[in-house]
Amino acid sequence: MAQLLSPLPGTFYRSSSPDKPPFKADGDAVAVGDVIGLVEVMKSFHEIKAELAGANIRFACDNEEPVMAGAVLAEVE
């Protein structure tokens, strides 16, 4: 298992807007550079890209959950 971390503190979002599907669903495979979510910091949105590849992503963080910098967003195999 490897961890995908948030580089920023803020609010984590799993999709680009409330009416859009999540960038990744639990169980999806992830390639380097894939967007796995957004973190909103002081009203500006930053894409979170996977820095490593893996299979079977499991999110450790819910949509709209507050996160600190370094928080585990998801794990991949």
Added chain:
Amino acid sequence: MLKKLLVANRGEIAVRILRAAKDLGIATVAVYSDADRDSLHVQIADEAVHIGPPAAKKSYLNVAAILRAADEVGADAVHPGYGFLAENADFADACAAAGLTFVGPSGDAIRTMGDKVSARSAAHAAGVPVVPGSLGRVDLDQGRHVLMDTGFPVMIKAAAGGGGRGIRIASDLAEFEAAFPQAAAEALAAFGDGGLYMEKVIGRARHIEVQVLGDGTDAVHCFERECSLQRRRQKVWEEAPSQALSERVREELCSSAVRLARAVGYSGAGTVEYLYDDAADRFYFIEMNTRIQVEHPVTEMITGIDLVAEGLRIAGGEALRLRQRHIVVRGHAIEVRLNAEDPSRDFAPFPGTVTDLRVPGGPGVRFESMLYAGYTVPPFYDSLLAKLVVHAETREAAIMRLVRALKETRIDGLKTTKPLFLALADDPVVQAGDVHTRWLEGWLETHAVRLVPDLEP
């Protein structure tokens, strides 16, 4: 007079309002999210009520939680501050329905001014010049006739839009014919309302706004502020009075704002915003903000009026105490917004912990902030850390004082927009006041890279 005020906000404006209420002997209540337990507004209020998790929509935008908090502590009034629920007509109505005094105008006045088309109509009816264009919503056929007043380029705007969204610009008839149906379809998709209106594009203009105070019947103005230095439609530097207006135009501008405030039965502090076209020496209404604004202190500095306190007195049932002839301008004031952002890196936000703090002082200097040494700025809300406001006899002296006060200011541990203001104060164009609303963005293209904040450990 109000007895117990709940402030439905956070940050520097919550602190500002709590202070004004305390000065009037009103008991105070703060509300806070999980992220704001250690905030200054919580520390200085007489009581504080927790209202939910960090996300604003679950706390500071949560009407039910705020009304519950007011009920719990027995508050008789709610002040919305700016942002969050400040221009939410339904919230104003909900406060009234719960037997609470909403510090601000009625829900209906907020509604009239919140809708771009109805605000434009209200302004026109009050004899306030509006940007040439359609009086209300138009279809394509009516729109073709409106072109005779506007010429090209013309803006096609969504009636339900706002904040720069839902706008298309056409520079000739062919573009207009093509853009109009597209704009209608986009507006319907984006806002659930395909209604459109039209406005002439005012090329080079200043942003000038008039502060008003009303008691529901009568209204006065407290002169104008100029806020032409903007980035992405966000003001960064505001001053009063404007250097661009002749006495005649100032009088016309300010009295037009009073007419509009009276016409809508405005209550509390509000701001009527205009574009001023220097070349044509004409001003045009753009919108009215039905709340206290971020930049209200510059007006307070030149008039000596406590606008927040006056708003509380009016909400408490007092008639307007001020007569227009008693409101006079003394000197010049400038406010700059110190944000937790790195201006050299496209204003990237920079939340964190204030490791040390030096607050500027001395004559003519005011520092509106919620900062203290050891405070951690949460990442969930806007990036405003402090407003540095200076006042002096002349604009030149105010700029000198601004530089002096900025150099005294240290907010260690965070990157801030301080280098932007030192550079602007040193720029000959700013010193000459020869700016317009799009000037700063052009200037930043060549200057931003040098605006690197010192990051003290």
